[in-house]
Amino acid sequence: MNRRTFLFQSTALAAGAMIFPTACARNSNSKSTDMMAPGLQVYTIREALAEDFQGSMQRIADLGYVNIELFAYGDGQYFGNSIPEVKTMMSDMGLQVKSSHVATGWTSPDAVGTMTNNWEQTVQDAAELGQDYIVLAYLTEEERQSMDDYKKVAELLNSCGETAKNAGLQMAYHNHAFEFETMDDQVPYDLLLSECDEDLVKFELDLYWTRRAGVDPIAYFEKHSGRFPLWHVKDMAAGEDQFFAAVGEGVIDWENMFSHAETAGLDYYFVEQDATRSGEPFKEIEKSIGYLENIL
Template identity: 45%
Template sequence: MNNKSKITRQEFLRLGALAASVAMLPSANVFAAAPKQVGLQLYTLREAMGKDPDGTLKKVAEIGYKEVEPFGYNDGKFFGKTPKEFSALLKDLGLKAPSGHYTSGKTMPNMKGSLTNDWQRAVDDAAAISQKYMVCAYLFPQERTKLDDYKMFAELFNKSAETCKKAGIQFCYHNHDFEFQEMDGQLPYDILAKGTDSKLVQFELDLYWATFAKQDPVELFKKHPGRFPLWHVKDMEKTAERAFAPVGTGSIDFQRIFDAKKTAGMTHYFVEQDVCKLPPLESIAISYKNIEKLKV
């Protein structure tokens, strides 16, 4: 790798010092003991991953992350690399990718590797890099204009999950806030939960988006016990805007949520920050230092 792909000692120390200072803030005082495998959803670093995936992943590993969740798989490639190449890169850096994000393909029919286009190949490639979970990451606005759309997706998820199951992979769905907005007196999230086979389709709960939609993650765990093996961990600013924030600097009580991990059935969690006001590498360093202290 060239020098541009490396995180300098000065930069790493600066990130560590910044994260340590934030960890001292009162809002982070609930944290106290280290989890074993902290993960990162790579969408947080999407610009850097597009320019230099090798160097960016090296910096992620140097911060301390042990797991990553890829996105953007297309036509047999992960960030432009074959499964064999991507797997080798992860292994070289001491990283694992237990989960990955995919799209339905309804709005991008030419994209190969979605739920509706070349899904079997996507599953095969996910297995090749040792993924244990495949997640439908998002439903575009034009895909979800009425309740019947969600009923259709429940059927598609069951079908897609059958293919995953044959490869020893668990299918999941990742939420935002719109699933908790009523349509004709019903919550779309309930349609997806009730319309899918609980043994085939599970969920990746985005703790920020659920909270943003005024849902209590712990109550969701109780309502659907064991169906949340994956979490996205991101914080919410203590402002009227309720913008994204590094973990431990906002308003979400993560300790309370992690205390309910058995009810949820959680096996992996990934730091994510859709939009960062600080440079993304600084944001994920702060999140790492704070989530590292959670009682897990």
């Protein structure tokens, strides 16, 4: 993957130790018992990955992370590494790829490896890596101009979810804050929950963006129990700018949040920090894993 492609996909996609009995029972035939081990969405260290993919992944493993969510898939590669190469690296380091982020492809039709361009191969590659989930990461502004657009997104998720299911994977949708902004007297996120098939499409709730939208995630867990098997564990700093923070250094009550994991249907969580004030993302994710290991 060249730098131009990486930067484009990065922009487009940017945008615990306990095991719960019901989650274990639900996934005993398809998922290993490390489903609640520390996870990381590697977008957090995107610049380091572009410089040294293998070395950066080793640093993640050395910090104690186990489960990985990838991004920037393109034409059978991650950052210039083939799927067999990535698979070997992960195995050697004791890392497990549980999920990956993808785009619709509607605004980047030439990009190979999206939900509308070579989706079958994208799913096959995800299955080869041993993933359980594949996630629509972000909707560009052009893709979300109306509620009809969101209905088209739901249709695409259902269709792609069927392909994923046939390969043994689960399709999911990852939110930002804009999905909770009322449009035509409706909440787009609620429409997605309504229009998406409960079996074919699950939801990865980004707890930072949900909080930033002024929404209570626990209320969603209780209303739509079992539909949130993936979380982005991302903290919010105190202050008007609501900047990103290392987990445990912000305003989100994580102990309370994780106490509702069973209701949510949580399988895996992934630490993520979109940006850092320090400019040292590895130090930030080290603080995050340290905090989570203390409370879980």
